[in-house]
Amino acid sequence: MSQSTLRLPVGASAQPMPFAALGLSPALAHAAQALGFAAPTPIQSGAIPAILDGKDLLGIAQTGSGKTAAFGLPLLQQVQMGTTGQSPRTVRALVLVPTRELAAQVGEVLRDLARHLMQQPPRVAVVFGGVSINPQLMALRGGADVVVATPGRLLDLVEHNALRLGQVAHLVLDEADRLLDLGFAEELQRVLALLPARRQNLFFSATFPTAVQALADGLLRQPVRVEIAATPEHTPDIAQRAIAVDDKRRTQLLRHLVQEHGWSRVLVFVATQYAAEHVAEKLYKAGIYASPFHGGLSQGSRKQVLQEFKDERWQVVVTTDLAARGIDIAQLPAVVNYDLPRSADDYVHRIGRTGRAGESGTAVSFVTPEATAHFQLIEKRQGIRVPLEVVAGFEPTEPAPPPAPAAPGAPGTGGIKGRRPSKKDKLRAALAAAEAEAAALAARPKGKKPPTPAE
Known part of the structure; x- marks a missing residue:
């Protein structure tokens, strides 16, 4: 350039x-x-x-x-x-x-x-x-x-x-x-x-x-x-909230927020296709019209879910990052990060589904004790500060896990990561393991068998 x-x-x-x-x-x-x-x-x-x-x-x-x-x-x-x-x-x-x-x-x-x-x-x-x-x-x-x-x-x-x-x-x-x-x-x-x-x-x-x-x-x-920078003149009107909650009580808290605020439609982001199915099923059984939306569905099913969501036939759609981009739903009142996004950029795209075309919206992030440090990284990367709230009746009781010690010589992740390793992380780990095995084989005297698990 x-x-x-x-x-x-x-x-x-x-x-x-x-x-x-x-x-x-x-x-x-x-x-x-x-x-x-x-x-x-x-x-x-x-x-x-x-x-x-x-x-x-x-x-x-x-x-x-x-x-x-x-x-x-x-x-x-x-x-x-x-x-x-x-x-x-x-x-x-x-x-x-x-x-x-x-x-x-x-x-x-x-x-x-x-x-x-x-x-x-x-x-x-x-x-x-x-x-x-x-x-x-x-x-x-x-x-x-x-x-x-x-x-x-x-x-x-x-x-x-x-x-x-x-x-x-x-x-x-x-x-x-x-x-x-x-x-x-x-x-x-x-x-x-x-x-x-x-x-x-x-x-x-x-x-x-x-x-x-x-x-x-x-x-x-x-x-x-x-x-076009995010100046007050150009920034979408999105109220950002972060709520501390235990991992096992997130679905209950989601139900509580939907009912308390009377949101007509909510887009809920989760980390996996399984979670999309599981959370949607839990909400549906609790009397909230919820549907999953993810890449495992056929194109016809995905198109139908989106249209029915726009028509307000579904109150909640639980989705993966598939819906973080390219989904334009007019007057969507709220977005919920049930699972935090893997990167700060994905956070921007997720919450950008609400507060569109001059409308106001709300973006809520659930922050479990294990995900607290990850959310702080998102805040740092985005240059924002979202005070951590506690909702009465959903006070977290789980202790924050101690940081995992880094393996000697292990490469850094190079960015914000969630609980699950990405494909790149897996490839790096496999390559490192292969290189270590090759080095061990090269250093081993000829004719000596590799150690068994018992050894």
Whole structure:
């Protein structure tokens, strides 16, 4: 990334203005207003002119800040203007996202915007895994101008010759940090290898860890950096609470809070798919309409649960971090961290499901004695201080466990971790064990058998 990177000062373009003043066509300016955007948000005001000018861009803003429209509006205008002389329905713009839910949400916004373009409206295709590939193959027979995809399914469709990416002029990485998680990085590199060298690159995320910076440095050319900091003017209205509670009483406390506050809907985050099923079942048996939502469910079931949650047919949805991004539920009053997130960045994405589009919300974190130090790390990384409360009748009695002694020469975890080791941690441990075993074998005299457990 060149040192000539432009930076937009926070608040510099935050003054309300018409969308047309940003360089959008009258049709797209009207489309934005038809979708409920009264005036551009700060991220839209900073990003749209730069994208229309053909510049690479790095956009960092809180969840719920309007990032999708920030790249969607100028993207559609560029695609529509650039289709002249191209073969019909050639993929001109590619939007990569990490989850099926985010793909569906982004695709819905782009399609709603494209409907307002009367002359040659761009065709938007949405593709993701977890469902049969055959309907997607059929849908792509007529081609597509814009493709919203998860990396794995996109590669599958390329292998089936359903898509060609050699003429992509605009690449968007939405939730760029998650796209670099373990399991995505290799697929992302394979996709990038299929794209032409000359293209516009747009990165958007609510957080910007080191891994994303490294990718941005390698791909962005003299980018405009639009960063909307969490100032009081731009911070979502989310009341954050932390409640000390014993591990075994968390479900009872959750029931108590739901009933005490009369929350119409609550999104509850847990660490595992099993926990999502278990906690939802406990709540349902207690008379609270609760449903699990996780990656082990079919796409049809996940879609149905989300729609019923939006329709207020479920009061509580218990989910893994699958729902921490790409889930837009209007007027969601509360989010609960039943299990604390593994990282500070995930904490931001989780609580960002509430307090969206100018609404207020509440984010509650359950802090068990064992998780106290972990929550303090989250506070430190986020630069926040959330006083630890105690709810009458749920006072913790379990003692905090003593810190586990580090093994001699053991590598650090490199970040905030919860109770369960990550895949990277397991790989590191396996590699260290293999190296130790190899060293022991090399040092052992030839012909000597390895010791038995009894020895």
